[in-house]
Amino acid sequence: MTSIHRRSILRGTGALAAVGLSAPSVLAQAGKPHAGTTINAACFQTTYFDYLRAYFPEFEEKTGIKVNFTMQAFPVYNQRTDLELSTRGSALDVINVTFIYSGRWIGAGWLTNLDTFTKDAKLTPAAWAPEDFLGGPQSAMRNAKGETFGYAWLAGAMIQSAARYDLIEKAGLSMPKTFDELLKVCDAIHGKEGVAAFTADRLHHWNWIPYLMGMGGGVFKAPPENLTPTLTTPEAAKAADFYANLLVKYGPDGILSYSDDQAMRSQMAGRANIRTQDAVWMVPLFKHAESTVQKTVRYGLMPAGPSGNYPGSNSHALGIPAGSKKKEAAWEFIKWAVSKEIITRVVREHAYPGIARLSVIQSPEFKQVLTLNGQDVAALYLEVLQLGGKTGYMKYRTVPVFPQVGDKINKAIERIATKQQGAADAMKQAQAEAIQDLQKAGIKIDT
Amino acid sequence: MSTRTRTNRFLLQALAVTLAVLALAPFLWLLVMSFKTNAEIFRFPPRLFFEATLDNYAHLWTSEFRRSFSNSLIVATATTFLSLLVGVPAAYALSRWTAPGGNAITLWILASRMAPPIAFTIPYFLVYRHLELLDTLAGLVVIYLTFNLSLVIWMMRPFYDQLPRSLEEAAWIDGATMWQGFYRIILPLSGPGLAATAILCFLFAWNDFFFALILTRTEAMTAPVAVVNFMNYEGWEWGRIAAGGTMIMLPVLVFSFIVRKYLVHGLTGGALKG
Amino acid sequence: MRRQHRFFVWCVAPSLAVLALITLLPSLYLLVTSFTQLNLTRPETQWDFSQPFESYRQILADSRLHHSLWVQAKLSFWTVLLQVLIGLLLALLLNMRSGLIEALRTVFLIPMVLPPIVVAIIWKVIYTPDISPMHGIFRAIGWNVPALITDPNWALTAIIIADTWEWFPFTMLMVLAALQMMPQEILDAAKVDGATPLQLTFYITLPFLQGVLLVAGLFRLIDSIKAFPLIFILTDGGPGNVTEVTNYYSYLQAFNFSFLGFSSAITIALLAASVALSWLIVRVVGWGVRVD
Incomplete structure (x- = not known):
């Protein structure tokens, strides 16, 4: 994709948001397939999810999925998540793939290959644009075969x-x-x-x-x-x-x-x-x-x-543990949490700099709020x-x-x-x- | 009593009071802090009279903390019940009868109470992965039996030692079975002991931090782990941290006060009677 | 009698069966694991016994582990010593008949019955300069005291102080219990002979308390091997490795780095130590020896 194309997508953010929302809303009318599900998500303490928490009710409204989100200090989060992943347990559905652990977790096969979700048009509308994520931050989230195990919410x-x-x-x-x-x-x-x-x-x-x-x-x-x-x-x-x-x-x-x-x-x-x-x-x-x-x-x-x-x-990404039993609901959350609309909003409202979506970074708004x-x-x-x-x-x-x-x-x-x-x-x-x-x-x- | 001894006595009591206040100060500080706003907490010297707030508690009660609180309650109650159910008959039997290898059993029971928690945590952690017991309340109940079952046996045995054998023997002569003798005669008589033991079991399970830290994640997280998570996360929300701590310790204080006579007994495995 | 015998066996059997299942079997599993190099990032290490004593070899070569033993020794020595001393002195002080004193006895128990994690939080507050009343006082009188838990010269002392505060009531309570069983006649006889209170304490009370002090000390010694929440909350083993005791190091190896095989080997050693000390207690107290 050329950057011109990106910019044109970006210029129409409003329209895009409408499109982006309308696609899942078709599903939603089909009964919000994951309504009533509760997913457990975890990350280390960070401003991004502090901001995002305020939007959770909208996500719950839209998908019927309740998000139980916990944050811990960086070392504590890593230690506890590493432990959980090592058991291939199902206690967590969405986790932060910590930069320094990405090699360890992906290498050990503890994470879910997200390509299965992005390649399925029913699960991911084309407008979500996985290729919009910056190559640098994403490189830590791939294995040797080029499969993707996380989408970056932070390019630090x-x-x-x-x-x-x-x-x-x-x-x-x-x-x-x-x-x-x-x-x-x-x-x-x-x-x-x-x-x-x-x-x-x-x-x-x-x-x-x-x-x-x-x-x-x-x-x-x-x-x-x-x-x-x-x-x-x-x-x-x-x-x-x-x-x-x-x-x-x-x-x-x-x-x-x-x-x-x-x-x-x-x-x-x-x-x-x-x-x-x-x-x-x-x-x-x-x-x-x-x-x-x-x-x-x-x-x-x-x-x-x-x-x-x-x-x-560095980069930190959202991923799904291999042992999660609610992977599709988890994917709904990831899709939402690092969607263009949400990222744009966090940038606009909090001048959050660490984003990994090129289209948003190149927007004039990004420069302006920062x-x-x-x-x-x-x-x-x-x-x-x-x-x-x-x-x-x-x-x-x-x-x-x-x-x-x-x-x-x-x-x-x-x-x-x-x-x-x-x-x-x-x-x-x-x-x-x-x-x-x-x-x-x-x-x-x-x- | 001479004046001198009376003065001495007064001085000693004054000393004891001073020491008690000193020893309690750290605890009271936390208690008071839980009613302070953050601005008040950072103020030095502290004001003796400040506007107390319940915000810290309100915030906790509307957060996930509430669920971990009820997790703690459920786990502690369940493990207490199970330990008593299995352990009480054993305590009675060991009191009335010299089991073969009695000394070895004694050592075993004491050692399993005294073993470092990590010695059980590693194997439980490894096995629970396969049994899908990680992050479940049932998993915690089982591992809490490791210390509570031993506790029941050694707490209750001395109680039965004190009850004369003639009691149940009289019942047997009247035609009661052995089980009836125990169930109808002995068990009711050991009521206070049972209550004390139950409370201690509850407290030990309630107080556990290490097992829950390793074996739970989200669903089965207990209150002590939750408050630590909270502390890691909101490092500067001292008022809420204090409120969390206070909520965990309140039931403990109340119950401990009830069983204070049996504390030594419970902590030393009947090595000493309090 | 056979009927009785059978009944008692049935009473004891469930307990022993459950205990075996939940304590013996796991201990065995721990022992077996210690002969592997189990590391959960490498599943093939799970039942690999090709180098059964590799973990034990590493124990001998691991300088950080050896350092942790030394830290453990210091922690155990000082906490046990202080707790026995303070507990003894307080018990002697509180051993009088008066309503006030009886109430105080209960008050002194509070540190011990608090959940360990709350004790850790309390001391975290006291050791955090920004909000600590202790540091506030130091500042007010012009002392420049560093944050104790991040100062290598003070961190272990800070832990020792907190641990002593938590557990002095234990020894106090045990001594008080023993004092109440002290035969009054001996004391009266000595008083008649003109012994001063100090002499009474040194020549009669203390020798009488020897046994209970030993037992209390042993219990505290075993418990000091298990020290965890205070270190976890206050220092995380730091600064550097100043407060990293063996139990804590074993925890880090197992649950931070997933070296479960290695950690099992360390833990086996810890377990052996606590069983040995428990045995000592059983011998000293004579508990379990039936006297009918």
């Missing part, structure tokens, strides 16, 4: 935000563009007006990696083929030291236990200034009613290191997505064993940040533990 892209940019300006500085500048800015603003210079959540194996790569390091030797961990390089030690230092020297008290939400709240409450994370956690600083920093927040690209700029990008404090955040966001797609530096994240290795990284950063170990020692231990786990999982390691 890491950017930088300064909740109190006024403090940076007051110090005569601007948005940091390099790691060195970041340190300089943090030094200049830390503690001013009681605001900590930096904040982060505790998912170090996501937040830290751009710093690792920016300094020239990497997690594995050559993912996905060679998964020998490379955590003992001098670059890794340097990056770990740098990042741990950011956390303890410039972070608010208790930063090491922050969840995503808590880190966001620390910025919204004006207790902390700079954060480098996925844009979806940054936009609420401007949009959220409880934010106290709406007027002072500014955004920028992730700072670059001596070896380049590697802002993280202009925050005069800044074109949409452009920033797209730039990061392109960076990630170009060189494939995100491949390390979707290998099946990343969750185990990521855990070792988290622990190592914690040990450094809490001064239990020097960076070199901590990374050495992480490397040894990672190798042990990889071998337990039957992975070949270079010696």
Whole structure:
């Protein structure tokens, strides 16, 4: 499909919505085949489904399917869902296919091949357009044969935000563009007006990696083929030291236990200034009613290191567990939750940036609502997505064993940040533990 | 009593009261917090008099939390009933009769009560996958028997030890069968013991967190797991977290007060009588 | 007599059968699993006994596991010690006849009867600087105290404090029960001989309580191996691995990473330890030995 064609589809959003709705409504008149069904859906804590929840009654009205949606903190969600999938149980009907688990879950055969639904015209109208989803984010949701196991609701892209940019300006500085500048800015603003210079959540194996790569390091030797961990390089030690230092020297008290939400709240409450994370956690600083920093927040690209700029990008998708007994009802929900209409609405009402449908991204509305404090955040966001797609530096994240290795990284950063170990020692231990786990999982390691 | 001893006594009592207040402070803090708005929670120093709100409770009661609350209730009641049904006759028999290998049985019963929960969780988890008992109330009831059945046996046996044998022997002489002797004479006499044991069984099942964490997902989720999920999700809604905690602990406090005399007994397997 | 015998067998049999089914069989299953490398992402590992002792070999080589044993030892030592001490002192204090004191005894029980998860939530509140009254007080008097549960020097102490708070009533209650069984004549005789209250405590009461303190300590020791909710809620084993006890590590291996075979091997060791300690209790108490 050409983009012109897309745009023409998009221009007629209103009409499209009518078409999109009328197709299922034919079915609905045929008795809403899934009326009375209750499906269980789950995701980690995220703004997208916070917003979506408000629309659930419409979905229930339209299909007669009741949605029981639970959200948990990121690590908790992953652990519980992994456990559930491993039993091939039927407790969940719709799940979030977490980026770092996508390789593991798809590889183990724990998810349902969604092609059977998209290829069936009775189940999916052509207007739903599965090919409208961006190739980059979708690539993590496919297996080697090209079958699709999830449709992305989030194409995440890491950017930088300064909740109190006024403090940076007051110090005569601007948005940091390099790691060195970041340190300089943090030094200049830390503690001013009681605001900590930096904040982060505790998912170090996501937040830290751009710093690792920016300094020239990497997690594995050559993912996905060679998964020998490379955590003992001098670059890794340097990056770990740098990042741990950011956390303890410039972070608010208790930063090491922050969840995503808590880190966001620390910025919204004006207790902390700079954060480098996925844009979806940054936009609420401007949009959220409880934010106290709406007027002072500014955004920028992730700072670059001596070896380049590697802002993280990822995707999260909705999928159906292999053990679900209500797959068709589950598909109804997925179809609805990432339909053009719903995505457009979430963008319009909440300036939600992390979407994965090209037609919506290219719409003028997207650019318009994501202009925050005069800044074109949409452009920033797209730039990061392109960076990630170009060189494939995100491949390390979707290998099946990343969750185990990521855990070792988290622990190592914690040990450094809490001064239990020097960076070199901590990374050495992480490397040894990672190798042990990889071998337990039957992975070949270079010696 | 001399003045000195009286002063001493007064001082000791004052000390005891102070310590009690100190020991209870963390608990009271949570209780009070559940009636506060978020703004009030973040205020320091806290105000002694604040406008109490029931919003936290109202919010919980309209959410999914209510279902997990009733799950907890059903599971705890069912497992209590089953443990008593199976365990009470055994306790009676073990009190009246020296079973062959009695010591081994004793150790077995105590050990199954003391075993780390993960030792049962792994095999149950693996087997439940195939029996489709994961995320079901029945699955929880069964695994709660692992600790409650032992509890019934060791709680009840000392009660029967205290009842003289002549009671049922008299009934036998009057022509009652052994079963009737137990059922008509002994069982009614052990009423208080039964009540205490039932309450303890209920509490242990109600309090469980680990088994439910691993073996339930959505449908059979119990209240303790639900409140933790809630905490993971709404990390800053402390008022609601406190309200959830309070709702879980209230039945426990009431029941515990009733059986406080038997607590030692229940927790130590009759090693000591309270 | 045969009739009696048969009746009793019928009373006991269902219990033993159910217990065997729900405890012995699973333990056996656990043991068998520990001889495999079971990992649910690789179904072929389910009944693969080609390397039966691989998990046990890994146990010997796993430094994180060894560290967790050390953490466990520290946690057990301090919690048992503190709980026995505090429980003993409180029991001695509360061992007087007065309506007020009797009421207080009940009040002191509250921490112990609370659901463990609620105890964990209570301490989470106290250890979260933003809302903690404790941190509020520290700030007010100008102390700069770090968030205890994310500070490696304090995290384990924080857990120990919370666990001690939860379980000191247990030892207190056991000691109180024992004190009430103390023969009054000995005390009276000693008083007549002019013993001071302190002497009474040291030479008569404490020796009398030896046994109960040992049993209480053993019970707490076994329970300390099972520590879970506090660690799960407060620190998640962190920061780093500072509060990662063996039980918690085993849980992570089994249910976070799906290394069920390996975790079973660790758990077998834990199970053996708690059975051994239970045996010790049975020996000390002499429970189950029939004295007719």
